[in-house]
Amino acid sequence: MTNDAHIHSPAIATVDAVVLTMENGQIKALLHKRPEEPFREFWALPGGFIRTEDASAEAAVARVLRDKAGASGFWVEQLATFSGPDRDPRGWSLSIAYIAVVPLENLPEISETVQLFDVEELPALAFDHARILAEGVRRLRGKGAYSTLPAKLLPPVFTLKELQGAYEAALGHPIEQATFRRKISDLRVLDELRGELRRGEGRPSQLYTLSADAQTFDRSLGGSV
């Protein structure tokens, strides 16, 4: 990082977020319909310009998610930065992309301009947002195998069955019930809510919470692709 004789820094610096949740056992992404050019009427990731009053890009993405997507209570992590002269018709641009994993209940009502899409059946997206979204899904799939990230798709209190469903949706394939439970149990990442049960059609099931924030571990949950 040195002073150069001729500096032409990019004029456009934004943050964009891949907001993922689970609905009906499937991973869905939150998109909004752009009201303005460029890419007017195209679906796009929630995002916005970085402002000098933001304390960091992380702060900018938190602001954008709150203001534009009405989302709260999410886990967020930086994905990658996408840049180049062609990704925005207005000129050389740079977007710091984030992934946010949110329980469905923390997302705003769907509307004409804000909707959830199955990540396997996406509409045409603005800018290079299709690529960014694919990278976000890739991250969830990758981290799903060895972290508690998929649990962030669920509300804070859940059953083991629900947790297994979140892992299956994140990983994209079924997991053996006994194997899953043995591993989750050995890892000691859950707190059992003693005495609290969820009642349904059959035997009631024990409720749990995550014992700590998103954790990573060595053992794989549910094998490779």
Place this chain on the structure above:
Amino acid sequence: MTNDAHIHSPAIATVDAVVLTMENGQIKALLHKRPEEPFREFWALPGGFIRTEDASAEAAVARVLRDKAGASGFWVEQLATFSGPDRDPRGWSLSIAYIAVVPLENLPEISETVQLFDVEELPALAFDHARILAEGVRRLRGKGAYSTLPAKLLPPVFTLKELQGAYEAALGHPIEQATFRRKISDLRVLDELRGELRRGEGRPSQLYTLSADAQTFDRSLGGSV
């Protein structure tokens, strides 16, 4: 990514690279002494401003590594983007950080202003470069356990002993010889250079090359920390 009423995009956008190699069985980072303010005389990561003539940030970092560090033949991957109002005294800034893994022989001669430092014994660094460098080392350690990335620390032709040394340096702990060889063999990521041997004090050893570019695999090489 929408048009906002008031745009104050950051004025300073740079790329910085954590250039890692192996010397005497240890991981070293290439640093240069800054000739100008800010942080004049401080050691810093090789880096520079992004220019609008760069095709992307990846192109910018390739240009910077070629021009400033004289490095070539490196493997490079994006690490993360660091941003905020305080990391550069000149104002709100943003740096897209990369990790580059290079064989020692591809680096330029050391000099007064360009030197290699053991990543465990670093001098005071400019800006937030200490944090960026730590993140780069973290990435190498993390990927070391399940990819061929440590092989990029070596010249294209190497013995199994040398490869094991690269993994041990990257991971930071010794690996069982038999286990290492069994796994590397099972993974089929090396090409044996039939008939080519390296002669030393004892029995000559077989030479190998990577059969393909950096690969990722499920099996761990050398366990956890």
Place this chain on the structure above:
DNA sequence: ACAATAGTGTCTTTAAGACATTATTCA
């Protein structure tokens, strides 16, 4: 022959996958 380094065999332990079995509730 022996020192030095390269390379292999094999036993034990750990953990994943598959699948059968038991447990607890409600109608």
Place this chain on the structure above:
DNA sequence: TGAATAATGTCTTAAAGACACTATTGT
């Protein structure tokens, strides 16, 4: 009592760790 779902037991297989052993060179 039986349907439904939750939870566990156990056998098999794969792979990692430890460590002893064999192989091939130079002196």
